[in-house]
Amino acid sequence: MKNLKYLYTFLLLTAVMVVSCQEDDAVIGDIVAPTNLQVMAEIVGVDADHPYGDGSGVVNITATATNAITYKIIGQESQQLSQRGLASIPFTSPNSGIFNYQVVVIAYGTGGISTSTTIEVEVFVDYTPPADLLELLYGDGSKTWRIKSEKAGHFGLGPVGGNIPAEWYGAGPEEKAGVGMYNDRYIFNSDGSFTHITNNTNDDPVTDTSGAVFGRKNLVDELGGPGGGTVDGDDVFNYPYNDYTENWQISAPGGSETITLSGLGFIGYYTGGSHQYKIFDRSAPNEMILTTVDGNGDFSWWFIITSEEPEVDDEFSTIYNDLIWEDTFDVDGAPDPSKWTYDLGTGDNGWGNSESQTYTNNPDNVKIEDGTLKITAKAENGGYTSSRIxxxxxxxxxxxxxxxxAKLPSGGGTWPAIWMLGQNYTTVTWPACGEIDIMEHVGNDQNTIHSTLHYTGNSGGNGIGKTTNVPTASTEFHNYSVEWTPEFIKFLVDDKVYHTFPNNADTPFNADFFLILNVAMGGNFGGAIDPDFTASTLEIDYIKVYQ
Structure with a gap:
């Protein structure tokens, strides 16, 4: 990375030269331009012996304006949004010395109309990040960081200025699974750029920049995404947001190593504010404890990040070996009525997913033949038929x-599923009753197997899920299974775990569930149906339940 320098903690007002380029005091209906823009700069570490600061290069900016809604503060290589007009700007230089820098402050009013001012600050810069810190951050250029979700306290909060990590609240291992944080990845590139991948699970076989993030209600709106996500108290889960790139700098205001991200760059949970992350501790190998203050000035937020990927739980040993129910489909004909019943018709709004099929109990759509259950989706009479048992x-x-x-169907628009629904669905209703999708597959993404959990706050596209690749999903039989305990729900293909969900008493996954097998067509998940589609079959050799 370029020469990086620090700045931070003692505050003293320094003289500034103000060059204003303010617009007229315009009022156009409800569109009001900010007026009376005032900017104050305080260089960190100023005292009688250090009139230009402590060498960290950090300048604290305070901006005020009448009718301002938010402010943008632009420094040397960083820019920060602040609703309160507060920002800490780090300045750097390849050489030690006293330098003049410009800070641009833009105040935004209603309708996006703005007023801007430029100030000059004279700052002493004399900080070079230690080599071991740079080695930790990017090494040979291949390091990728993530929230260490398996460690207690990986995310939490405490009082502003507190020195106890996650003093008031610390998340337990995997507690925030599915909110849009654990599949994020962060890269501190050696050229000073910062890359935030908002979903590392959807880049195979080709890069997909779409994703979702986790943030603070109202503050997360600063990201300017398309909106959406799930509001839960003061949190917003799975806020849609694409991969992006900003810049990063290192400084050490008051002697505390600090990472500053430019623009709207953030780590873990969007809190707005200064976008500065103090490195509280980096003594553990490949690990850092970071803290930042949110844009409301309410809390210090804490994060544990690591550059090591989680261990893959490939070895699996079940705790359930007593067979309590099975169907091996040995008798040709219709499914056994002592074990199975049907959903029939089109459902309301295509079974809630805008699906295109009509479910029947016709033998053309569902039958047992040659020792396997066969559920066939067909194109007929200008529409589609299938079955759900x-x-x-x-x-x-x-x-x-x-x-x-099972062996899965193929063809664009096919959507087979092996899943379970809470038995109390008629009184609690979906998604509060819970849904466990053991296996879902779509013909438009032929070799991808999905496992997903739905419950309150995680319905539709916000379900908590993972995927794995099965190249022969539609040409060979594979074992699709789930291990469901009070502590976790593990999803497997051919006895290999690829998705673990931490269950607890607050989820609906602690009551009776029943089994469902079906093939849907199209809909929100199945996607576009191939116009040449004629028929395709889900074949099931057996289904067994152990306790």
């Missing part, structure tokens, strides 16, 4: 292992 009201259970040996 379930154990609703016949068999349900709490906790256990479900194993299904």
């Amino acid at each position: 379930k154990t609703d009201g016949i068999f349900a259970f709490t906790y256990g292992r479900v194993e299904v040996r």
Whole structure:
């Protein structure tokens, strides 16, 4: 990275030269330009012996203006948005000395109309990041950081200025799974750029820049994304946001190593504010504890990040071995009515997903033949037919292992699923009753297997899910299974775990669920149906439940 220098903590007002380029005091209906823009600069570490600061290069900016809604403060290589007009700007130089820098402050009023002012600050810069810190951040250029979700206290909050990590609240291991934080990745590139990948699981086989992030209500709106996500108290889960690049700098105001991200760059949970992350501790290998103050000035937020990827739980040993229910589909004909019943028709709004099929119990759509259950989606009479069978009201259970040996259909628009629904769905309703999708597949993404959980706050596209690649999903039989306990829900393909969800008493996954097998067509998840589609079949060799 370029020569990086620091700035921070003692505050003393320094003389500034103001060059104003303020617009007229315009009022156009409800569009009001800010007026009376005032900017004050305080260089960190100024005292009688250090009139230009402590060498960290940090300047604290305070801006005020009448009718201002928000402010943008632009420094040497960073810019910060602040609703309160507060920012800490780090300045750097390849050489030690006293330098003149410009700071541009833009005050925004209603309708986006703005007033701007430029000030000059004279700052002493004499900080070079230690080599071991740069080695930690980017090494040979291949380091990628993430929230260390498996460690207690990886995310939390405490009082502003506090020195106890996550003093008031610290998340437990994997507690925030599915909110849009754990699949983010952060790269401190050696050229000074900062890359935030908002979903590292969707870049195979080609890069997909779409993703979602986790943030503070109202503050997350500063990102200017398309909106959406799920509001839960003061949090916003899965706020849609694409990969982006900003810049990063290192400084050490008051002797505290600090990472400053330019623009709207952030780590873990969007809090606005200065976009500065104090390195509280970096003594553990490949790990840092960071803290930042939110844009409201309410809390210090704490994060543990690591440059090591989580261990893959490939070795699996079940705790459930007693077979309590099965169907091996040995008798040709219709599904056994003592085990299965049907959903029929089109449902309301295409079964809630804008699906295109009509479900029937016709043998053309569902039958047992040659030792396998066959559910066939067909194009007929200008539409599509298929089948959905379930154990609703016949068999349900709490906790256990479900194993299904299946070969999946193919074709654009096909959407087979092996899943479970809370037995109390008629009184609690979906998604509060809970849904466990053991296996979902779409023909438009042929080799990708999905496992997903839906419950309150995680419905539709906000479900908590992961994917794995199965190249022969539609040409060979594979084992799709789930291990469901009070502590976790693990999803497997051919006895290999690829998704672990930390279950707890606050989820709906602690009551009876029943089984569902179906093939849908199109809809919100299945996508566009191939105009040449004729028919395709989900084949199931057996389904077994153990406790």
